[in-house]
Amino acid sequence: MPLSEARQRVNLAYTAFRRCVEQEVAEYGEQYDEVRRMEDEAPAPDPCVRLFNELVEACLDYENLGGEREELELGEYREQVYRRMEESHWEGEGGP
Numbered sequence: 599m600p601l602s603e604a605r606q607r608v609n610l611a612y613t614a615f616r617r618c619v620e621q622e623v624a625e626y627g628e629q630y631d632e633v634r635r636m637e638d639e640a641p642a643p644d645p646c647v648r649l650f651n652e653l654v655e656a657c658l659d660y661e662n663l664g665g666e667r668e669e670l671e672l673g674e675y676r677e678q679v680y681r682r683m684e685e686s687h688w689e690g691e692g693g694p
Contacts, residue, residue: 599659599663600663601660601663601664601665604656604659604660604663604665605660605665605669605670607656607659607660608653608656608657608660608670609671610656611649611652611653611655611656612653612670612671612672612673612675614649614652614653615646615649615650615652615653615675616673616675618645618646618649619646622645622646650675650678650679650682651682653672653675653679654679654682654683654686657670657672657679657683658683658686661683667680667683
């Protein structure tokens with residue numbers, strides 16, 4: 599896959615994830631932070647987790663093709679994505 603296609607895949611994944619989060623915020627309003635805290639503490643499925651994982655996978659593919667992660671538009675989710683990318687690299691190397 600060409601680098602430009604990989605970057606487009608990142609952009610599409612980011613847009614889908616961001617829309618999911620925006621939809622949750624709109625749905626839960628002022629209770630959003632409490633809902634997020636409960637989702638973090640309980641095994642309830644988070645509807646945006648799959649989309650976040652797809653975003654991370656797209657970013658990893660982009661990076662594996664020689665792209666620089668700093669070039670990607672990840673908005674306020676940059677640190678979360680980077681952290682998950684690092685965890686994925688660690689897991690791929692036989693880490694915990």
